Amino acid sequence: MSIPFLRAPTRQVLGACLLVLIASTSLADEQWRELDWLELMPEEDLRLLENLPEVEHEGSGPAALPDEILTGRVVPEMDGTRARIPGFVVPLKTVGDQRIVEFFLVPYYGACIHVPPPPPNQIIHVTYKPGFTLDALYEPVWVQGTLKTESVENDIGAASYTLVSENVEPYEG
Template sequence: MKRLMLFITMLTLAGFLQAATINGKTVEDTEWDSLMPADYSLDAIFDTTQFGSLDDYDPLAEIKLKAMMEALSSAPVVQEMDGKMIRIPGFVVPLVEEGMAVTEFFLVPYFGACIHVPPPPSNQMIHVTFEPGTQVENLYDAVWISGELKVATVAHELGTSGYTMEAYKIEPYTEE
């Protein structure tokens, strides 16, 4: 009996220790920073020092805002991430809803992104499709998304993403 219990315990532990796979690919837990080139900095590509001294109605403010939005929507991506099966936490910004289910959305690293101007840089946004759809009861709640990441640009009125993903799994966020 003790051997049977030990065997069952070992099988259970082996299941926990084995890396998750989807479509034969190992799923890697991924941080948002890994979607930006190591040398990328918004400050390095766009000068924000004049913003504090600009009046909202100053014509230069509109020119600077347009330049900033262009810089955000063309942020460099990490080509080596293309085709990787990843799991990443984030917040849902719904784009397409079918009934009560969200089937297309931006995944962003922090709450309120895209809803408030400006959106995150494109290398910090993932355009996600999930055919069965998912219920989003509260936009304040973070989720884990698992799927194959692709380097591709998707422009929408709420922002531009530098990555796309067809999600295979969506689950509530929990600290691990």
């Protein structure tokens, strides 16, 4: 389609602007680093996990993690990372219409509720001002925002990371 009243140079400028707009939109999507939960654990914690003894399931309670893992050491390079990470919600604060505005994000369903909580470096304290609703806590979500290496502790658990979320959406693999 040609726009007759635009001269060729003007059409070229508009075309270049359109290309820049498309490229910047693609770059905006790529700004989010998709994280795996194990990336939040320092190497020494990963080594400790790899060397845990096999768990006996007969008549014993949950296996205890080594105290060193529970210290909540962080990966300093993660501070300030614009991240996108999937996980499960442990609500901490809701508003009138049951929108969740503050929660712990954890790597597996039931963490902090039915079983001993994960190590603090496997819990992210998230705030999301607009809030969101979930039909069920076993539904995973994607959370994206800027990750900080800040500790938060309450009666439910302790987190080694915080994130002020810019978006929360249902997880779709």
